[in-house]
Amino acid sequence: MALTPLSEDSRLPSLTLPQLLLAAYTALTVIALVYAASTSxxxxxxxxxxxxxxxxxxxxxxxxxxxxxxxxxxxxxxxxxxxxxxxxxxxxxxxxxxxxxxxxxxxxxxxxxxxxxxxxxxxxxxxxxxxxxxxxxxxxxxxxxxxxxxxxxxxxxxxxxxxxxxxxxxxxxxxxxxxxxxxxxxxxxxxxxxxxxxxxxxxxxxxxxxxxxxxxxxxxxxxxxxxxxxxxxxxxxxxxxxxxxxxxxxxxxxxxxxxxxxxxxxxxxxPPVAAAVLAVQRSDVLLLFCGVVLVGALLAYDRRLDEYLRDRLREYRGHEVDPHLSRDGVEKYLRARHPDWGTAQVQRVTEAIIKQRSERQRND
The missing domain is CATH 3.40.50 (Rossmann fold)
Known part of the structure; x- marks a missing residue:
């Protein structure tokens, strides 16, 4: 049985948590370096x-x-x-x-x-x-x-x-x-x-x-x-x-x-940003504080992500597509469930469901 696909505006990010952290750190580092080099x-x-x-x-x-x-x-x-x-x-x-x-x-x-x-x-x-x-x-x-x-x-x-x-x-x-x-x-x-x-x-x-x-x-x-x-x-x-x-x-x-x-x-x-970085490097107390803040942010993000996943699973549990529906039936079902979707999106999701159904039948 295939679950109804999530709408595009509610899909989870494709990046993993470590990738998101790396991207954020890289962006902050680049901003700090550019700011330090260009403002003095x-x-x-x-x-x-x-x-x-x-x-x-x-x-x-x-x-x-x-x-x-x-x-x-x-x-x-x-x-x-x-x-x-x-x-x-x-x-x-x-x-x-x-x-x-x-x-x-x-x-x-x-x-x-x-x-x-x-x-x-x-x-x-x-x-x-x-x-x-x-x-x-x-x-x-x-x-x-x-x-x-x-x-x-x-x-x-x-x-x-x-x-x-x-x-x-x-x-x-x-x-x-x-x-x-x-x-x-x-x-x-x-x-x-x-x-x-x-x-x-x-x-x-x-x-x-x-x-x-x-x-x-x-x-x-x-x-x-x-x-x-x-x-x-x-x-x-x-x-x-x-x-x-x-x-x-x-x-x-x-x-x-x-x-x-x-x-x-x-x-x-x-410059102020460079001075702040230098102050953190010199002070063990500031370095520990920044570490605590980062760990706290990670824990908070992890909790919110876990709650989000559970909410989405509860929302879509029980709304499965009937495996005996024809292609037209699947399209009608999707239009009824997601009236905000356009024709192209309905067709893409229909193709994905039919393909997934065929693969499961071959595996069985």
Missing amino acids: SAAFGAYNSQWDGAGELRGVAADAGANVTVGTNVSQYPTSGADGTVAVVLSPAEPYSSSERTRIAEFVRGGGTLVVAEDYRPHGNELLAAVGADARFDGRPVYDNRNYYRNSSLPEATPAGDYPETTGVDTVVLNYATTVRAGNATTLVNTSEYAYLDSNGNANLDGEEQLASRPVVTSESVGDGRVIAVSDPSIFVNAMLERGDNRRFVQNIVTNHDTALLDYSHASSV
């Missing part, structure tokens, strides 16, 4: 894929063999076992508090490597002073009328010697950069001797401005750790990674570190 327009942003963003920096660090973490809180700086971690700070938009500076200083003294990239904001120098580094950013733009990429505001700098950070690097291209007053720090990269600091802001060599080779990247030991000062955060952005040997230089900084912490705790460049 902040310069140096980790989720900004435009020329001035640092979206590619995560890939460069990963290619260097490091586990990449986008940090949104200074508490993510390890204070013990920090020797395998390099932290990168790109032109912070806000000052670090006293307790935050103390935490980062403990990270450096504990063996961590801190990279501070700054040009004109004051917070880079504040951070260098707080961790006990000697280097300082000058804050005046540097120009070079002879050695440059496209114009004098994009000077080409070269390694000052053979260092791990400059292995395979011939040229570092700067973009409206400043220089570093090295102090007791070791100079890793210099401008050419034709560079000058534009003190009066007219982008011309005049007055008391002098040509000289000046440091743009320095390195120094602080406690058991190290501080690297880079006088141009633009080196790390998507477009500039493709200029000169900038990509290789950035990779060299990260190489030989297990973890790369990209510190965005004082930058307004992490």
